[in-house]
Amino acid sequence: xxxxxxxQFLKKALAKYKHKDVTxxxxxxxxxxxxxxxxxxxxxxxxDGSQTxxxxxxxxxxxxxxxxxxQSASAxxxxxxxxxxxxxxWLTEFHPEIPxxxxxxxxxxxVINESKHVDMNGRVYMPYLHEWTHALHRSSSASxxxxxxxxxxRSGNALQRSSSASGVPSARSSPSRTGxxxxxxxxxxxxxxxxxxxxxxxxxxxxxPGSYLPAEIERILTDKVxxxxxxxxxxxxxxxxxxxxxxxxxxxxxTPGASKxxxxxxxxxxxxxxxxxxxxxxxxxWLFEDHPNAAPVxxxxxxxxxxxxxxxxxxxxxxxxxxxxxxxxxxxxxxxxSLIQVMRIVFGEEPPVYALADATGADNTVxxxxxxxxxxxxxxxxxxxxxxxADQPVADKPPKSADRVLCLICMDKKVDSVVYDCGHxxxxxxxxxxxxxxxANCPMCRSKIKDIIRTYHAGVAE
Numbered sequence: 001x002x003x004x005x006x007x008q009f010l011k012k013a014l015a016k017y018k019h020k021d022v023t024x025x026x027x028x029x030x031x032x033x034x035x036x037x038x039x040x041x042x043x044x045x046x047x048d049g050s051q052t053x054x055x056x057x058x059x060x061x062x063x064x065x066x067x068x069x070x071q072s073a074s075a076x077x078x079x080x081x082x083x084x085x086x087x088x089x090w091l092t093e094f095h096p097e098i099p100x101x102x103x104x105x106x107x108x109x110x111v112i113n114e115s116k117h118v119d120m121n122g123r124v125y126m127p128y129l130h131e132w133t134h135a136l137h138r139s140s141s142a143s144x145x146x147x148x149x150x151x152x153x154r155s156g157n158a159l160q161r162s163s164s165a166s167g168v169p170s171a172r173s174s175p176s177r178t179g180x181x182x183x184x185x186x187x188x189x190x191x192x193x194x195x196x197x198x199x200x201x202x203x204x205x206x207x208x209p210g211s212y213l214p215a216e217i218e219r220i221l222t223d224k225v226x227x228x229x230x231x232x233x234x235x236x237x238x239x240x241x242x243x244x245x246x247x248x249x250x251x252x253x254x255t256p257g258a259s260k261x262x263x264x265x266x267x268x269x270x271x272x273x274x275x276x277x278x279x280x281x282x283x284x285x286w287l288f289e290d291h292p293n294a295a296p297v298x299x300x301x302x303x304x305x306x307x308x309x310x311x312x313x314x315x316x317x318x319x320x321x322x323x324x325x326x327x328x329x330x331x332x333x334x335x336x337x338s339l340i341q342v343m344r345i346v347f348g349e350e351p352p353v354y355a356l357a358d359a360t361g362a363d364n365t366v367x368x369x370x371x372x373x374x375x376x377x378x379x380x381x382x383x384x385x386x387x388x389x390a391d392q393p394v395a396d397k398p399p400k401s402a403d404r405v406l407c408l409i410c411m412d413k414k415v416d417s418v419v420y421d422c423g424h425x426x427x428x429x430x431x432x433x434x435x436x437x438x439x440a441n442c443p444m445c446r447s448k449i450k451d452i453i454r455t456y457h458a459g460v461a462e
Contacts, residue, residue: 013041019095030183036060037061038057041054057088060086061192062082085200086105089184096183100129103123104118104122106122112201113198122200132182133181228293243268245268245270264291266336270283272351299319299321300320309353312351314346328446408431413430419452426443
């Protein structure tokens with residue numbers, strides 16, 4: 001855009017801005033340094049639902065990155081490649097008194113790489129933004145300060161997210177400590193340095209086929225008309241973050257006599273400890289459109305070398321999981337992470353599947369216990385299907401869950417207490433006392449807790 005036309009455009013775009021001349025001068029200087037950024041006027045929607053037209057600098061900024069995941073490129077002499085990262089920088093009506101609103105805007109072949117500096121919506125968080133300061137703000141009259149603060153608060157508390165982050169390269173000392181005015185050019189230089197250490201996007205080709213990464217969940221939820229998108233999104237993200245071998249899919253769900261429909265599904269394996277060995281149990285967790293108001297449906301999906309264990313009372317012949325936690329599912333108190341933890345505990349007492357064994361009784365499982373297997377899964381060999389030699393004793397019964405399972409709450413200490421009077425052993429004594437004090441219910445069966453009793457093993461206190 002030629003300079004005369006640019007000035008004319010900015011004069012019109014900044015008509016309602018408090019500091020028109022200062023903002024125009026800063027924008028023109030920024031566009032001179034970063035020629036791939038273009039000024040546009042677009043509608044910005046704040047967190048409270050209000051919206052207004054703001055000036056926005058949209059385009060790309062060059063960032064040197066060793067390798068952008070999913071993108072093949074030959075490195076230069078410095079060992080890094082230059083990538084054009086798409087961004088949008090919104091200037092509020094009080095610019096430069098309050099910081100701009102910065103977003104990464106991935107193209108169709110990119111996915112947000114969520115990090116401490118970029119959230120799943122592409123919003124950028126940086127100490128430089130948090131410490132943004134300007135002489136115009138310091139000299140503003142008392143009457144104008146509340147209005148500026150109100151505008152900043154409508155955009156959310158995003159600037160607070162990385163205020164304590166360390167190790168962020170600085171182009172200069174913090175503006176709040178030196179008294180220098182913050183400006184867009186230095187902001188973009190900070191972004192380039194931060195993004196070079198941790199890219200804000202990666203190429204969609206790096207996403208495993210048929211699966212969806214957390215940054216794409218919102219798009220899936222919108223497409224599939226989930227009624228409680230935000231709650232479902234947080235619930236799913238929490239589950240897949242804690243269980244790395246679970247992936248988010250969209251798959252066809254059907255039941256006898258009902259029409260088929262596409263639903264969000266968590267598919268993969270979860271680790272289960274049985275007889276002091278870790279096995280990866282394959283399962284699917286289906287979420288209905290009104291999640292979390294309705295309980296999910298869970299199925300064990302045995303691989304070719306597995307069979308459903310008919311002795312496990314928590315799984316029927318079709319692999320459907322049946323748990324008190326699912327029967328008593330409540331949208332306010334139930335979530336996917338806790339559900340999976342409960343499954344890990346009950347399956348640790350009686351595995352839902354077993355691996356077929358050969359004539360010698362050896363386990364035919366392709367992946368050894370304790371290893372990660374993605375969706376292939378591992379399972380213990382069934383005692384009933386494995387022939388025993390005459391002089392070989394029958395395997396002992398599985399040890400009690402308290403001997404081998406970590407506390408369901410803290411996932412740090414071993415289980416050393418029993419819930420009275422349902423009898424479940426799923427928490428350490430300290431967490432059990434905290435749950436009792438909070439007047440919460442048993443995390444496994446949801447029954448009322450009357451007391452927490454410490455247990456001891458082999459006559460020795462731990």
